[in-house]
Each structure stands twice: as C-alpha cells, then as structure tokens.
Amino acid sequence: MVDLFNPTEEHLALRRMVREFAEREVEPQAAEHDAKEKFNLELFRKVGELGLLGINANVEYGGSGMDATAAVIVCEELSAIDPGFTLAALAHATLFVNNLNQNGSEEQCHRFLPDACAGKTVCGMAMSEPAVGTDVLGMRTTARREGDEYVIDGSKMWITNGAISDTELGDAFLVYTRTADAGSRSFSMFIVEKGTPGFHLGQKIKDKLGMRASTTAELVFDGCRVPVSNLVGEEGDAVSHMMRNLEIERLTLAAMSTGIARRSVEIMNTYGTERTSFGQPIREFGQIQRYIAESYASYMAGRCYLYETARQLDLSKGGQRIDSDGVKLYCSTMAKEVADNAIQVLGGYGYVGEYRVERLWRDAKLVEIGGGTLEAHHKNITRDIQRIDKLR
Ligand SMILES: Cc1cc2nc3c(=O)[nH]c(=O)nc-3n(C[C@H](O)[C@H](O)[C@H](O)COP(=O)(O)OP(=O)(O)OC[C@H]3O[C@@H](n4cnc5c(N)ncnc54)[C@H](O)[C@@H]3O)c2cc1C
Numbered sequence: 001m002v003d004l005f006n007p008t009e010e011h012l013a014l015r016r017m018v019r020e021f022a023e024r025e026v027e028p029q030a031a032e033h034d035a036k037e038k039f040n041l042e043l044f045r046k047v048g049e050l051g052l053l054g055i056n057a058n059v060e061y062g063g064s065g066m067d068a069t070a071a072v073i074v075c076e077e078l079s080a081i082d083p084g085f086t087l088a089a090l091a092h093a094t095l096f097v098n099n100l101n102q103n104g105s106e107e108q109c110h111r112f113l114p115d116a117c118a119g120k121t122v123c124g125m126a127m128s129e130p131a132v133g134t135d136v137l138g139m140r141t142t143a144r145r146e147g148d149e150y151v152i153d154g155s156k157m158w159i160t161n162g163a164i165s166d167t168e169l170g171d172a173f174l175v176y177t178r179t180a181d182a183g184s185r186s187f188s189m190f191i192v193e194k195g196t197p198g199f200h201l202g203q204k205i206k207d208k209l210g211m212r213a214s215t216t217a218e219l220v221f222d223g224c225r226v227p228v229s230n231l232v233g234e235e236g237d238a239v240s241h242m243m244r245n246l247e248i249e250r251l252t253l254a255a256m257s258t259g260i261a262r263r264s265v266e267i268m269n270t271y272g273t274e275r276t277s278f279g280q281p282i283r284e285f286g287q288i289q290r291y292i293a294e295s296y297a298s299y300m301a302g303r304c305y306l307y308e309t310a311r312q313l314d315l316s317k318g319g320q321r322i323d324s325d326g327v328k329l330y331c332s333t334m335a336k337e338v339a340d341n342a343i344q345v346l347g348g349y350g351y352v353g354e355y356r357v358e359r360l361w362r363d364a365k366l367v368e369i370g371g372g373t374l375e376a377h378h379k380n381i382t383r384d385i386q387r388i389d390k391l392r
Contacts, residue, residue: 004307007069014070018077021050030082033213034359037206039088039164040213041122047078048119053093056248056315057101061113068248068313071098072255072306079259083363084213086256087370091160091214092116094252095125099174099245102316103189104232112172112191121171124161126192126219127242129154134376136176136242141221143177143188145235148228150190152177152221155202158370162217163204169194173219176238185236190226198224210362243321246372247313250324253371254306257328257335260360261299264335264342267357268292271346282345291341299338302331322384329377332367339364 006012025046033040047053052074057063064070071094078086097116101109115121132138141154152175156162161170172193180186192199202218232241272283272292282288309323339361343350350357368374 015073022078022081026081037212039215045119053119054117056098057117061109062117069310071252072310075252075255076259079256080263084211087211088214090252091124094249096123103241122161122164123172126156126159126173126175128158130157141177143179149225152224154221156219159217159219162219163215166204169201179235184239187238188235189232189238189241191230198222211366244318247318247324249371250328253367254327254331257331257367258303260335260364261338264339265295268342268345291345295338295341298334302334325377325380336364
C-alpha cells in the first residue's frame with residue numbers, strides 16, 4: 001500500500017508524534033499568544049527538544065537528518081493547531097537551519113547548528129528590505145571587505161524571529177547582501193549574530209493581521225562588522241543559496257496552508273452536524289453541503305500536489321521550482337478560501353475566536369504574500385513552463 005502522505009513508517013510515526021504534541025502542548029496557548037502578539041519561547045525550546053527544529057539538518061550537527069516530506073509533515077501538523085507559532089518554527093528550521101546545513105561550511109555548521117537544532121537559539125533569514133521585496137535582486141544592503149572583516153550597511157524588513165520580544169533581537173540570521181554592483185554573482189550571504197557591533201533591532205512590527213504568535217522585525221546594519229569566517233560559501237554564491245532554499249520554504253509554507261485547511265474542514269464538518277436550523281442539522285442544506293464538500297475536495301487536491309512535490313524534492317539539489325511555486329500558489333489561496341467557507345458555515349460563531357476559524361482565516365492570508373507573492377508565482381511558473389512542451 002502506498003500512502004502518499006506518510007510514505008514510510010518513520011513519516012507516520014513523526015506525524016503521530018507531532019499531532020499528539022500539538023494537541024497537548026500547542027493548542028492551549030494558541031489563542032492567548034495570538035491575542036497578545038507574543039512569541040512562546042518556552043514552547044519553541046520544547047519543539048527543539050523533540051528534534052523538529054533540525055528536521056532536515058545532518059545528524060552530526062544535531063539534526064534529525066530527514067527529508068522534505070518530513071518537514072512538510074511537521075509544518076502541516078503544527079499549523080493545523082497554531083499557524084502563527086508554526087511560522088516561527090519554519091523560519092528557524094527551514095530558512096536558517098536547512099539553508100546553513102545545505103550551504104554552510106563544516107566549521108559553520110558545527111558552530112551554529114547544534115544549538116539551533118536544539119532550540120537553544122532563535123534564528124531566521126533576512127532577504128526582504130523596506131524598499132525591496134519581490135524584486136529581491138534589487139536589494140540595497142551592502143557588504144564590503146576590510147581586511148579580515150566584512151562591513152554590512154543597510155536594513156532588512158519583515159524578518160520572522162528578528163526579535164524575540166519588543167526589545168530583544170533573535171540570536172542569529174542568514175543575511176543576504178550585495179557585494180558587487182552588477183551581475184548574478186553580486187550577492188553574498190553572511191551569518192550575523194546578536195551582539196555583533198553595528199547590528200540592531202530597528203523595530204518589532206506590531207498590529208499584524210495574522211501570524212501574531214510569531215515576531216516580525218526590522219533589522220538594521222550600521223557599519224556592522226562580521227569576520228570573514230561568517231561568509232557562507234564564496235563571495236557571489238548567494239543567488240544559488242537563495243534559489244535552492246526557496247523551494248523547501250515554499251513547500252513548508254504550503255504545508256502550513258494544508259494544515260489550516262484540514263482544521264477548517266474538521267471544524268465545519270462537526271458544526272454542520274451539531275447546529276440545527278429549521279428543525280434539522282445544517283449539513284442537510286444543499287448550500288452548506290457545497291461549502292463542506294468543495295472545501296474537502298480542494299484540501300485533498302492541494303495536499304496531493306504538495307506531497308507529490310515533496311517526494312521529488314532533493315534538498316541538496318533543488319530543481320522543483322515550477323512545482324514549489326505551483327503548490328504554494330494553489331494551497332495558499334485554497335486554505336484562505338476553505339477557512340472562509342468555515343466561517344460562513346459557522347455563521348456568527350465563525351466570526352469570533354471561540355471556534356478558531358477566524359484566526360485560521362487571518363493566518364492563512366500571509367501565505368499569499370510571504371515566501372513569494374501570488375503574482376511572483378504567476379510570473380515564475382509562466383516563465384518556467386515555457387520550456388516544457390509536454391507535461392508529464
Ligand atoms: C509576516 C511576514 C513575515 C515575513 N518573513 C520574512 C522573513 O523571515 N524573511 C524575509 O526575507 N522576508 C520576510 N517577509 C517578506 C515577504 O517575503 C515579502 O513581503 C514578500 O516577498 C513581498 O514583498 P513586499 O512586501 O516588498 O511587496 P512588493 O514586492 O513591493 O509587492 C507589492 C505588490 O506588487 C506585486 N508585484 C511586485 N512585483 C511584481 C511583478 N513583477 N509582477 C506583478 N506583480 C508584482 C506583488 O505581488 C504585490 O502584490 C515576511 C513578510 C511578512 C508579512
């Protein structure tokens with residue numbers, strides 16, 4: 001028997017473990033951390049102890065050494081319960097840990113990954129800037145070499161885990177910079193740690209629509225000096241680091257979407273039986289049936305595309321760009337619409353916090369923006385599909 005969603009016994013055991021943990025430990029704190037816009041550091045450390053923050057990192061660096069499907073399972077299961085918290089875990093595990101594991105030197109991996117995998121540090125990745133998002137190669141943050149150091153100047157915007165509180169920076173970041181004026185080899189990636197001279201928290205961004213249990217911050221580099229040993233790969237390598245890691249970033253974000261969709265379907269399914277109107281359960285009404293049935297079918301369609309793409313993704317190579325764009329394009333909007341359907345099925349009760357679907361709906365919107373906007377996916381897919389005559 002082939003189980004697309006749990007291809008091995010190990011994947012199935014992982015899913016069971018994460019689901020049980022999420023229901024027991026993540027659920028009770030989700031509403032409060034959303035309301036207070038607060039990151040749960042203690043919970044993050046527990047997720048680290050379970051080996052989930054280093055899910056794709058090599059075992060010798062303290063990771064679990066698992067594949068893309070495992071990362072998708074973790075994000076899907078956590079996100080069904082608390083997407084905001086999951087975004088913080090994803091930024092750390094995928095954007096920092098997996099990126100460094102794939103692209104960093106052995107010395108860098110030994111220096112940073114054991115603590116990151118264990119959840120002792122909170123890390124992230126800084127690509128977007130105040131004036132540059134989709135047009136990422138237009139970035140303005142620069143790094144110039146001075147002796148045994150690089151000096152970084154500029155600022156980064158919207159950085160998940162940039163802060164762990166209103167005033168305190170996260171611990172370490174992979175920071176994309178410009179090291180030459182023109183050409184695809186003009187970009188280099190550095191590891192920048194809290195406490196580095198010239199590295200500051202600009203602001204913790206407040207009043208977000210959703211994903212409020214994760215922090216988002218502006219980071220400022222003002223003559224920030226990092227040792228040459230913090231350059232990842234060679235000068236000019238950053239575009240290949242970026243492209244390779246974007247694929248798993250998009251898959252795990254899509255997995256957050258399928259988690260949101262699953263929970264929304266479950267909630268509307270239960271409510272459809274419990275709630276009566278005109279003397280019968282509302283699931284007997286054709287219009288309610290349409291919400292439930294279409295939501296389920298869209299969720300399953302997105303999930304099949306997601307796991308099929310994850311199955312084929314080799315983390316050390318990449319090469320699934322058209323489908324990592326495609327999966328996120330489909331699943332992000334699907335989850336938002338399914339959460340919207342759930343609110344509609346629940347009527348007034350869907351519009352308030354108690355039944356969770358309003359939080360899932362707010363959180364779902366981010367996936368249409370972060371890690372590439374819908375419009376960026378349209379652009380990329382249309383460019384990539386041009387090279388294919390016949391689809392498999
Ligand atoms: C909560 C949150 C967390 C985030 N976390 C991180 C993080 O950890 N690290 C990080 O580096 N970034 C992060 N981001 C940034 C995110 O990746 C960017 O917001 C996203 O890439 C879009 O960039 P932008 O906001 O500058 O919008 P812009 O790029 O300015 O886009 C504005 C609008 O114009 C459209 N547009 C732009 N160019 C084109 C085009 N060529 N064709 C058609 N339409 C176009 C866009 O699709 C969008 O609709 C985060 C954002 C949020 C909101």
